[in-house]
Amino acid sequence: MIDKDRIFELRPRSAGERRRFPRIPLARACKLKISPRVSYRPAITRDVSAGGVRVSVEGVHSFEVGTPVVLAVSWHGHPTVTHGETLLAKIVRVDRDDESTSLALAFESPVVVDSIVPSPRAA
Numbered sequence: 001m002i003d004k005d006r007i008f009e010l011r012p013r014s015a016g017e018r019r020r021f022p023r024i025p026l027a028r029a030c031k032l033k034i035s036p037r038v039s040y041r042p043a044i045t046r047d048v049s050a051g052g053v054r055v056s057v058e059g060v061h062s063f064e065v066g067t068p069v070v071l072a073v074s075w076h077g078h079p080t081v082t083h084g085e086t087l088l089a090k091i092v093r094v095d096r097d098d099e100s101t102s103l104a105l106a107f108e109s110p111v112v113v114d115s116i117v118p119s120p121r122a123a
Helices: none
Strands: 029-034 040-047 054-057 068-073 087-097 100-107
Touching: 029 054, 054 068, 054 087, 068 100
Parallel strands: none
Antiparallel strands: 029 040, 029 068, 040 054, 054 100, 068 087, 087 100
């Protein structure tokens, strides 16, 4: 099934898995600029794949599916975020609980995960 409002095709890989790209757990502080807001909202990444990222925003918010987002993450843990560490995305799912809002974001273009997720250092 292809949803033309989403960036990637959801195609079953196995009976229980529908994701096109495997997810890697990764917690990093990040900022979201959610159109048409001018300011950035703090968040935390939860997992990342070549096609998108899941982030948590503290508090309950009314984000809408389909809203464009600029995601700023210091993938390598540096104190500043460079232009190369910002990604354009779109909200594809919103989940809320009593304390936070979880957003699934689909990247405008797939990314090379090895370039944004630090590899383990050799011992």
